[in-house]
Each structure stands twice: as C-alpha cells, then as structure tokens.
Amino acid sequence: xxxSRIWDPTILISVGVxxxxxxxxxxxxxxxxxxxxxxxxVAATAVIMTPWALVAVFLTGIIGIAFLTxxxxxxxxxxxxxxxxxxxxxxxxxxxxxFFFKTPEIVNRIALLSPLSEWDLFFGVLTVLLTLEITRxxxxxxxxxxxxxxxxxxxxGHHLSGVLQHERIDWIHFIDIMVYTTDGIMGLPARVAAxxxxxxxxxxxxxxxxxxxxxxxxxxxxxxxxxxxxxxKVAVISSGLYGMISGSPTADVVTTGSVTIPIMKRCGYxxxxxxxxxxxxxxxxxxxxxVMGSAAFIMAEYTGIExxxxxxxxxxxxxxxxVCVYSQVHFRALRLGMVALDPEMIPTxxxxxxxxxxxFVPLLVLVTALLYGFTPTMVAIYGTLAVIVVSWLQGxxxxxxxxxxxxxxxxxxxxxxxxxxxxxxxxxxxGLTMTGLASKFAHVxxxxxxxxxxxxxxxxxxxxxxLGLGMPTPSAYILAAVLMGPLMVQLxxxxxxxxxxxxxxxxxxxxxxxxxxxxxxxxxxxxxxxxTIAAHAVKFCLAAFVVPFVFVFGPxxxxxxxxxxxxxxxxxxxxxxxxxxAAIESxxxxxxxxxxxxxxxxxxxxxxxxNLRFTAVGVAIVAxxxxxxxxxxxxxx
Numbered sequence: 339x340x341x342s343r344i345w346d347p348t349i350l351i352s353v354g355v356x357x358x359x360x361x362x363x364x365x366x367x368x369x370x371x372x373x374x375x376x377x378x379x380v381a382a383t384a385v386i387m388t389p390w391a392l393v394a395v396f397l398t399g400i401i402g403i404a405f406l407t408x409x410x411x412x413x414x415x416x417x418x419x420x421x422x423x424x425x426x427x428x429x430x431x432x433x434x435x436x437f438f439f440k441t442p443e444i445v446n447r448i449a450l451l452s453p454l455s456e457w458d459l460f461f462g463v464l465t466v467l468l469t470l471e472i473t474r475x476x477x478x479x480x481x482x483x484x485x486x487x488x489x490x491x492x493x494x495g496h497h498l499s500g501v502l503q504h505e506r507i508d509w510i511h512f513i514d515i516m517v518y519t520t521d522g523i524m525g526l527p528a529r530v531a532a533x534x535x536x537x538x539x540x541x542x543x544x545x546x547x548x549x550x551x552x553x554x555x556x557x558x559x560x561x562x563x564x565x566x567x568x569x570x571k572v573a574v575i576s577s578g579l580y581g582m583i584s585g586s587p588t589a590d591v592v593t594t595g596s597v598t599i600p601i602m603k604r605c606g607y608x609x610x611x612x613x614x615x616x617x618x619x620x621x622x623x624x625x626x627x628x629v630m631g632s633a634a635f636i637m638a639e640y641t642g643i644e645x646x647x648x649x650x651x652x653x654x655x656x657x658x659x660x661v662c663v664y665s666q667v668h669f670r671a672l673r674l675g676m677v678a679l680d681p682e683m684i685p686t687x688x689x690x691x692x693x694x695x696x697x698f699v700p701l702l703v704l705v706t707a708l709l710y711g712f713t714p715t716m717v718a719i720y721g722t723l724a725v726i727v728v729s730w731l732q733g734x735x736x737x738x739x740x741x742x743x744x745x746x747x748x749x750x751x752x753x754x755x756x757x758x759x760x761x762x763x764x765x766x767x768x769g770l771t772m773t774g775l776a777s778k779f780a781h782v783x784x785x786x787x788x789x790x791x792x793x794x795x796x797x798x799x800x801x802x803x804x805l806g807l808g809m810p811t812p813s814a815y816i817l818a819a820v821l822m823g824p825l826m827v828q829l830x831x832x833x834x835x836x837x838x839x840x841x842x843x844x845x846x847x848x849x850x851x852x853x854x855x856x857x858x859x860x861x862x863x864x865x866x867x868x869x870t871i872a873a874h875a876v877k878f879c880l881a882a883f884v885v886p887f888v889f890v891f892g893p894x895x896x897x898x899x900x901x902x903x904x905x906x907x908x909x910x911x912x913x914x915x916x917x918x919x920a921a922i923e924s925x926x927x928x929x930x931x932x933x934x935x936x937x938x939x940x941x942x943x944x945x946x947x948x949n950l951r952f953t954a955v956g957v958a959i960v961a962x963x964x965x966x967x968x969x970x971x972x973x974x975x
Contacts, residue, residue, distance in 0.1 A: 353755075354409040354475040355416045363418065367406050371750035372743060374399045378536045382715045391441045393524040396532040397761055398434030398465075401472050402427045404754040408475045430468050433461050449519045450511065462513035466765070469523055473762040476755035481809035484817070485762045488769040495773055501781060504773040515768050522768035526639050527760035527816055534645075535632035535756060535812075537718035540749040542583045542629070544722050545700065547745050548729040548737055551593060553694030554579040559679060560687040567671020568679035569605045570612070573598035574619040574664050581623015582656075583701075586631060587811075587848045587856040589752070590620035591863075599863045601683075606676055613864030614874030617849055617856045618663050621879060624811060624845045626656040628704045628717075632756055633815040633841055635714060640819055641833045646708045651834055651896035654908050655842075655885045662881035662915040669923035696732055700724040759810040763817065770820050780824035791829050795890060798822045799843045799883075806847020815844035835893050839886040846882050849875045877922060881915050884946060892948020910953050914945035917960055928964050937963040 359367040378396060381387050405427040406419050414420070419427075436457070437444070454462070474482040496506040516522035520529070545551070558575035562568060576598065581590040595616040602612035624631040627649035634652070638645040670676075678684075703724040707717040729737040737745070770776045787793040798818065806814030818840045826836035848856040854872035861868035888911055889895040894903040895911070920928045921939040929935040937959060944956030 353478050355412055355414045357407045357416055367403060368747045370403055371747040375746035375750050378532060382533055388445045389529055390445050390520050390524050393528045393532050394437040395434055397528055397757060398430050400754060400757045401468055402430035404472050407751060407754060429464060433464055436461050444518055449514055454514060459513060462517040465517050465523060469761045472758040476758040477809055481759060481762055481813055485765050488766045492769045492773060501778050507772055515772055516765060521771055523761045523764045525764040525767060527636055527763040527812060530632060530635045530639055531757050531760040534635035534714040536753055537715050538629050539752055541718045541722045543745045543749045544725045545583060547741050548725055549735045550697045551580050553697045555597060556685050556690045559683060560685050560690045563679035563684040565678060567667055567676040569602045570615045570667045572679060573616050574667055577616060577619035578622055578626060578660055581620050582626035583629050587621040587624055588859045590623050591616055591856050591859040595860055595863050609864040609866035610870040611874055613860035613866050613871040614878055615667060617860050617871060617875040618878035621845060621849050621856055622659050625652055625842060627653050628708060631811060633812045633844055636812050636816055637837050637841055641837050643834055645714045649708060651838060654895055655889055658885050658911055658915055659881045661912050662919055663878050665916045665919035666878055666923055669920055669925045673923055696728045699728050759813045763813045766817060767820055776820050777824055779821050783825055784828060794825055794829060802840055802843035803847045803850050806844050811844050811848060814847050815841050818844060831890060832893060835890045835896050839890050842882055842886040846879060849879055888946055888948055907948050911946045914942040917942040930967055934963050934967045
C-alpha cells in the first residue's frame with residue numbers, strides 16, 4: 339500500500355543552493371560583484387541617472403551574478419555552476435548591455451504609443467523570464483506562484499464577469515509596461531533595492547567586518563548576563579541591537595543565533611524555546627530604528643513620507659515590542675528556574691565600553707544625519723564612513739582595502755534575494771495598475787466589513803501575513819500596501835500609522851506558521867522542529883500583533899498628538915504588555931491560577947487600548963486580580 343505524504347510547507351521556501359565563489363570562479367564573479375557595488379555607490383553620490391537606467395543596469399547585473407551564485411534547486415552542485423547557469427547569466431548580462439546602449443531611446447519614448455522593435459520585445463520577454471526564474475531560485479515557490487497568478491489574471495481577466503473583469507491586455511502591452519516603464523520590473527521596489535537598501539546592507543556588512551556584532555553581544559552580556567535567564571536576555575538585547583542595523587530577521591538569526599542559541603541550550607533551555615527566543619529577538623530588528631529594513635524604505639517611497647518620520651514613528655512601538663519579549667523571557671526564566679550566564683562569559687561594562695564603545699558612534703551618525711534631513715542613501719554612506727573611521731581608531735580590526743573589497747562583494751551577494759524579490763513585486767504592482775485590481779479589491783473588502791475600521795484592519799493584517807508566507811518582507815509589504823492602501827484612504831486612516839500597521843504584519847510573516855522563514859533558519863542551529871520554534875516564537879512576538887492596532891486607533895504612540903497623551907499611552911501600554919507577559923508565562927506572584935491568568939490578560943488588554951476609560955477599567959481589573967491572588971496565597975500559607 340502506498341504511503342501518504344504529508345504536505346511539507348518547506349516546499350514554499352525551498353530555494354536553490356547558495357554558492358560561495360571560489361577558485362577561478364571567484365576571480366570572475368567577485369570583481370563583477372565589487373564593480374556592481376561601486377556602480378551603486380557612484381550612482382548614488384556622483385552621477386545623476388534616470389531611475390529606469392539606474393535600475394536596469396543594477397538589476398540585470400545582479401541577476402547575472404545570481405545565476406552563478408544560486409543553484410536551480412537545493413540539490414544543485416554547491417561548488418560550480420552548470421551550463422544552464424552560465425547561459426542564463428550571460429543572457430542577463432547581455433540584456434543589461436542592450437538596455438545600457440538603448441537607454442536614451444527607451445527613457446524618451448512614450449509608453450504604448452512609441453512602437454517597440456523586435457529586439458526590444460525579445461529582450462523584454464527575456465527580462466520577464468529571467469526575473470521569474472531568479473525569483474524562484476532565491477525566494478522559493480511562494481512569491482513565484484503569487485506572481486504567476488497575477489500574470490494569468492492580466493492575460494485572462496477579461497474573460498471574467500462582474501467586478502473582477504478588466505479590458506483585454508495583449509502581450510506587447512504587457513511587455514511595454516512591465517519592462518520599459520518605471521511601473522513594472524524597473525519600478526519602485528527595485529529602485530529602493532538599488533539605492534537605500536543596498537547602501538544600508540553595505541553599512542551592516544562593514545560594521546560586521548569591523549567586529550561590531552561581537553561588541554553588541556558583549557554589551558548585552560554585561561548588562562543582563564548575570565540575571566536569571568541571562569543567556570536568553572543577552573540574545574534579546576544583542577539580536578535587537580544587531581537586527582536594527584541588518585534589517586533582516588533571517589540574516590540576524592544566522593549571525594547572532596549561531597552564538598546565542600547554543601549558549602541557551604547549554605544553560606538548560608529546550609532547543610525549540612532557544613530558537614524561538616532568537617527568532618523573536620531578531621525579527622524585532624526589522625521594526626527598530628534607525629535602519630529597520632528595506633521594506634521601510636519602500637514604505638517611504640510608496641507613501642511619500644520622509645524616512646526620518648517613519649523611523650521616529652516606529653521608535654516607541656518597537657520599544658514596546660522588546661519590552662514584551664524581554665518580559666516574557668524573564669518570567670519564563672523564573673518559572674523554569676533558569677540560571678544566569680557563566681560568569682566567565684560576562685565582561686564588565688567598563689571593559690566592554692573601553693574595547694568597543696566607539697561602535698555606538700556610527701549609530702549616532704545615522705540618527706544625526708536622519709534628523710538633519712539627509713536622504714537615506716547619504717545617511718547610510720555617512721554611517722559606513724563612520725564605521726571605517728572607528729575601525730581605525732579602535733585598532734582591533736582595521737578595515738583596509740582588502741577588507742573593504744570583500745565587504746563590497748559580500749553586500750552584492752546579500753542583495754541577490756532582495757533584488758529578485760523586488761523585481762517580482764514590480765511585476766505584481768504593474769499588473770494591479772493595468773487591471774485596476776487594487777481599487778476593485780478595496781471595493782469588495784469595504785462591502786464585506788461595512789466600513790468598520792477594526793474589521794478592515796483585521797482583514798488587512800491577515801491578508802498581509804498570508805501574502806508574506808514564503809516571501810521576503812519587502813514583497814509582502816508592497817503587495818499589502820497596493821491592495822489595502824485605497825482602503826486606508828477610504829477609512830480616513832492616516833498613511834503613517836496605516837502603512838506602519840501593514841509593515842508590522844509583513845515583518846511578522848517571517849515567524850508565522852506554516853512557512854516561518856526565520857524559524858527554518860533557526861531550526862538548523864537549534865536542531866529542533868521549525869514549526870515548534872515558530873509556535874513558540876509567535877507567543878514571544880505577541881506584542882507585534884497587538885501594538886499596531888494601538889497606534890492606528892491611538893496615533894499619539896507615533897507622535898501624532900500632544901506629548902502628554904503620547905507619554906500616557908506609551909507608559910500604560912508598556913505596563914500592560916509586562917502584565918500580559920506575566921499572564922502568558924504564569925508568573926506565580928501575580929497569577930497563580932488559570933482564572934487569574936485570564937483576568938490579568940483581560941485587564942492588560944483593556945489597559946493597552948488608547949482610551950482612558952478602558953485603561954481605568956483595566957487598571958482596576960489588574961489590581962483586583964493581583965490582590966485576590968495574593969490574598970489566596972496568604973490564606974493557603
């Protein structure tokens with residue numbers, strides 16, 4: 339009898355094997371990667387280029403490199419590319435050369451009116467096919483299937499009836515918009531990848547090369563390593579510090595988790611819990627200023643809101659997120675009787691600051707540049723220069739030409755999946771624009787929810803998480819923004835808290851089952867089931883599912899309103915999240931029975947609402963609950 343196969347969600351994130359060029363291959367690929375990095379830096383600082391030309395050269399170049407560094411499937415040869423890989427790489431580079439020489443003609447033509455030549459159509463079709471293939475290799479089937487569904491709708495949606503029907507779109511119209519305008523593949527998401535995102539990834543890589551990540555770990559260990567559950571608290575602080583620079587949950591898990599997860603396991607934490615703590619801490623880095631992540635840069639471009647304002651608005655909600663994660667880790671440590679970090683691994687704060695305290699200087703430079711209104715690209719450049727200067731002043735890891743050469747190459751390699759995902763997102767956005775699906779979708783949701791803000795936001799949150807299954811955060815955000823953006827306008831929700839709401843849930847898709855990308859990254863280190871890790875991580879990330887509703891209905895949390903209301907909302911929300919963490923983790927001194935846990939959680943949720951009456955009722959419920967539980971314990975004693 340044939341055995342039935344259980345569906346494996348990893349199929350949605352199964353990507354091609356990653357290759358690190360070595361030998362003669364490195365002699366070819368590494369200079370190309372460095373040249374592309376230099377091109378981005380020069381284009382950002384010294385040369386004025388049209389957006390289409392900037393993205394076209396960047397995208398075709400990085401896709402050409404991607405085919406040599408990412409195999410066709412997980413079982414591909416991890417050491418050398420195949421003949422097909424070389425062919426596709428050459429095809430992408432040839433497309434870039436064609437676009438480079440045709441740039442003046444392409445940028446000056448009128449879309450849909452100026453006819454495309456046969457060679458234009460050939461390279462246009464080739465660009466779409468190369469984009470789809472590199473998306474499949476770098477992000478898995480999840481995003482690729484979504485893109486194919488939208489493409490099918492573009493071509494066959496005119497056969498539908500009702501609100502989803504649109505005018506017929508032929509393939510020439512499709513190629514014209516998708517490739518030869520800034521509405522498609524060469525559009526906003528890819529432009530962000532070629533500018534802001536690339537430069538901030540470079541900043542993170544240079545900081546890591548200068549041993550900045552080691553300093554953040556030592557700093558976290560000096561602060562909290564000696565308290566109960568010290569290893570887990572070190573993971574929360576160090577991963578948060580490094581994550582706010584890297585802006586990638588998966589990259590942060592692999593970088594800091596390789597140190598923190600084994601230490602937590604040695605101190606008695608179950609492998610799945612250790613992995614979940616690291617996942618929750620790393621994920622928060624994507625919502626923590628000053629860097630946040632590439633999705634935040636896309637949000638700035640898409641909404642027209644200054645990145646400085648987005649970073650400022652994200653500060654208090656991000657702090658609340660880490661308050662909740664840290665509190666849960668603390669209460670879990672008390673409940674399980676976890677010990678502190680080994681004293682030999684805890685440096686003194688003074689020695690840590692003497693050794694690497696200057697690594698706070700680049701962060702200060704970032705914040706200062708943002709406050710002075712510099713563009714995100716220039717902010718990242720100033721931060722990178724500050725890291726190089728600090729590396730020389732510290733004297734431990736001086737960044738010379740060799741180290742910078744490798745940092746430039748590594749930045750390009752790290753941008754490969756981001757570039758593929760953003761190009762694919764451009765395909766979807768252009769399709770939505772051509773068919774008018776975004777406004778139609780908004781009409782349907784508006785009718786279902788009867789214009790109720792809370793229900794609409796709840797559907798938006800679920801949609802964003804579902805769209806994010808198996809795809810990078812930038813793609814999840816941009817799809818949600820295009821679909822839900824018109825609804826935000828209709829419901830009179832301010833763009834800043836509204837789109838920050840969508841950004842939060844796009845980030846949380848990295849930890850939400852069944853395709854929790856960050857959990858799969860942690861599972862190989864923790865040696866635990868990724869779904870178990872994801873289930874625990876969702877519990878630790880609880881604040882990220884609650885706080886977005888708070889700042890939409892109480893925008894004072896994102897500095898929209900009087901400061902006294904901001905202070906009250908932040909303080910009550912912080913206390914409420916600590917109480918909620920205690921209820922989740924069954925903190926014996928506050929809730930020693932199931933019914934007191936429920937009452938404490940209910941009171942905490944009422945406190946966190948941005949309404950003074952509800953907050954007052956919540957405070958009363960919490961006070962009565964804790965008082966009754968303490969009284970019961972005294973009577974029992």
